[in-house]
Amino acid sequence: MSEETPFAVRMQGIVKQFPGVLANDHVDFDLRPGEIHALLGENGAGKSTLMNILSGLYAPNAGEIAIFGKPMRFRSPRDAIKAGIGMVHQHFMLIESHSVTENVILGLATPRFRLRIKQAGETVAKLGEQYGLHIDPETAIWQLSVGEQQRVEIIKALYRGAKILILDEPTAVLTPQEAEELFRILKHMAGAGHAIIFISHKLDEVMQIADRITVLRKGKVVGRRLASETNKKALARLMVGREVLFHLEKAPIQPGKAVLKVENLQADNDKGLPALKGISFEVREGEILGIAGVAGNGQTELGELLTGLRSSKGGRIFVAGHDLTGKAPRDFIDTGVSNIPESRVEDGSVGNLNLVENLMLKGYRQTPGLFLDYRQWWQKSEKLVRAFDVQGASLRTPARLLSGGNLQKLILARELSSQPRLTIAVHPTQGLDIGATESVRKILLQQRAEGKAILLISEDLEEVQALSDRIAVMYEGTIIGIVPPETPREEIGLMMAGTPHKTETQ
Ligand SMILES: Nc1ncnc2c1ncn2[C@@H]1O[C@H](COP(=O)(O)OP(=O)(O)OP(=O)(O)O)[C@@H](O)[C@H]1O
Ligand SMILES: [Mg+2]
Structure with missing residues (x-):
């Protein structure tokens, strides 16, 4: 040039x-x-x-x-x-x-x-x-x-x-x-x-x-x-404008009781074809289970099933001992399951509602009385917006005017502040800048340290390896293997392409 x-x-x-x-x-x-x-x-x-x-x-x-x-x-x-x-x-x-x-x-x-x-x-x-x-x-x-x-x-x-x-x-x-x-x-x-x-x-x-x-x-x-x-x-x-860590400290944790238990789960996709062909796994207290796989191998459907957004054809879902098979999203929420959905614009937020209203979306049930205590929510929202660094808006701004990443932070603020037992996180850092990615990953590790269970579905193998305690690899609607996070990337890549791994852990 x-x-x-x-x-x-x-x-x-x-x-x-x-x-x-x-x-x-x-x-x-x-x-x-x-x-x-x-x-x-x-x-x-x-x-x-x-x-x-x-x-x-x-x-x-x-x-x-x-x-x-x-x-x-x-x-x-x-x-x-x-x-x-x-x-x-x-x-x-x-x-x-x-x-x-x-x-x-x-x-x-x-x-x-x-x-x-x-x-x-x-x-x-x-x-x-x-x-x-x-x-x-x-x-x-x-x-x-x-x-x-x-x-x-x-x-x-x-x-x-x-x-x-x-x-x-x-x-x-x-x-x-x-x-x-x-x-x-x-x-x-x-x-x-x-x-x-x-x-x-x-x-x-x-x-x-x-x-x-x-x-x-x-x-x-x-x-x-x-x-x-x-x-x-x-x-x-x-x-x-400051140093950014590219490596996260993950303290060793002894996982506790199983929070999520999935048994022989089966479901179809939107086209009526089998998407999940009988999968079973557990996620325990203080554990992040990563789900890796090439998009379209059943991860989306799994995320939807575990939040009540899709119905199963067979198998069972237990959360903290409660059978939630076939239950509605509200039952999952009430049992302490939070959800960072794949499509934030369609499923995660309501564009015409302002920030406070979006933050209230799920929690309003917990407020006693018919009239919502809007002022209390307002104060809570102020804190959340600050803690999760949602920028470029006032609390009165409709959510649709937020930039992509800031909308994401708003949803995270709502979902992770509800003290969930179990978080289903689907591509939680997609579209986030590096500073925000770092803070979301820290928050997930913090939840793990508090004994919460996290199911992390992500196509970013680097992310899955950095955060997970175990990695389940999905291939064509099955779990082809569960491996430790130190497993070399090429070996996980082979599993993602359908080759079972030799040394599996369960
Ligand atoms: N139509 C609009 N009306 C009001 N504010 C807007 C509008 N579009 C963008 N903004 C604001 O302008 C600022 C810049 O937004 P922009 O979408 O350009 O950011 P970006 O760099 O693309 O961010 P991201 O990485 O999150 O996509 C943000 O604070 C956003 O809320
Ligand atoms: Mg943008």
């Missing part, structure tokens, strides 16, 4: 003020063709806001944007697309029942749709080949894995002529294998001259994929680095 390389993107002095929050405070950002540029920052630092401005979704209060040297003023996403900007959002915007090609051309002014679809299909196939985005143009979206759907979003952007691609936390929803595949594709695209902006909280990934890194803190740029001239520790310090 020579000095004369024209900027693909040049943003200068960008300001975005939301009620009560200065989300972008005079941000300068640039991007060159052929470059992969990572945008880093804590939850609520203003990354998505800046990218929503670049993609024409929000208008800035001040600042200039130039694309390939030309000053731009976007009035809508359509303007940004015309200028060559494509955005892959974290929540895909595809129509499930439509084919890949139909989704790609949807929304484009295409006269004689039927005639065009064949042509479009050929272009989709060609783009796929050119960038290694292997996908069958005629498959319906619902048949695709999450990783494949993401490729459709990328093809959609390329089809519209995107030269600048923005990916907002693209790996948060991918398995490690899918993430590797995505990196291969992104490198290929950068090699072909595209400019790519990549948002992630995972520093290993950022170091692996990015050429350059811009770090935001509380709406301001606090640093710009070449990946070749920095490291994880330095980036973490820039982001958080």
Whole structure:
């Protein structure tokens, strides 16, 4: 990249003020063709806001944007697309029942749709080949894995002529294998001259994929680095403004009585196919049992069964000696089971309710009397929001306006403050920045030290190994083995692919 390389993107002095929050405070950002540029920052630092401005979704209060040297003023996403900007959002915007090609051309002014679809299909196939985005143009979206759907979003952007691609936390929803595949594709695209902006909280990934890194803190740029001239520790310090531990102390604990007992549990998935084929295990007091596995091997269904959100076809669930088989979510809550669900937006929170109301969602039953003691909840909420460091909002803010990570912290605050006996934690640190990840992991270890039982379902093998006392590996609806956390990663990887382990513990 020579000095004369024209900027693909040049943003200068960008300001975005939301009620009560200065989300972008005079941000300068640039991007060159052929470059992969990572945008880093804590939850609520203003990354998505800046990218929503670049993609024409929000208008800035001040600042200039130039694309390939030309000053731009976007009035809508359509303007940004015309200028060559494509955005892959974290929540895909595809129509499930439509084919890949139909989704790609949807929304484009295409006269004689039927005639065009064949042509479009050929272009989709060609783009796929050119960038290694292997996908069958005629498959319906619902048949695709999450990783494949993401490729459709990328093809959609390329089809519209995107030269600048923005990916907002693209790996948060991918398995490690899918993430590797995505990196291969992104490198290929950068090699072909595209400019790519990549948002992630995972520093290993950022170091692996990015050429350059811009770090935001509380709406301001606090640093710009070449990946070749920095490291994880330095980036973490820039982001958080203090040292961050990458290793956690896990004190040895003698586990107590079984809190959760699962016997021969069987269940179907949403498509009516067997998802759990008779699994049995226990989680004891003072123990974290990790569930590892490639997504789609029954973990989601297991998490739902253990919180009353899905019914079983056979087998039993006992919590602290109570038979909760077939019981409702309320019975699980009343027995002391807390739940950090997989989909925080749909299952974990109510967007239009404010922070206090969201914190009350489950606890209100415990308040005696018909009228809720709102003032008491208000005080409790103030404490929780402080303790769990939920930022960027007042207690009156509706939950939907929180940044991804802060919404997550709010749910954790509610679930972990209810003094649960058993916590079912599904991807508890997904989408969280490193500081928040560190505090969530500490909180889970604290619960363990207090003699609580924790079932940790996570695709992040590093996390499972760091926190668990034992690791159960799921494969095609069964537990293929339970191993100690020191087991080499490659051996757990083999189990995840269906090979039983030789030295099992129970
Ligand atoms: N539409 C909105 N209305 C009001 N406030 C908003 C809106 N969108 C974002 N904010 C606030 O602006 C700040 C920046 O949010 P943004 O989503 O850009 O953060 P982020 O860096 O992407 O965080 P995360 O890593 O959690 O996704 C946050 O405090 C957020 O609550
Ligand atoms: Mg964001």
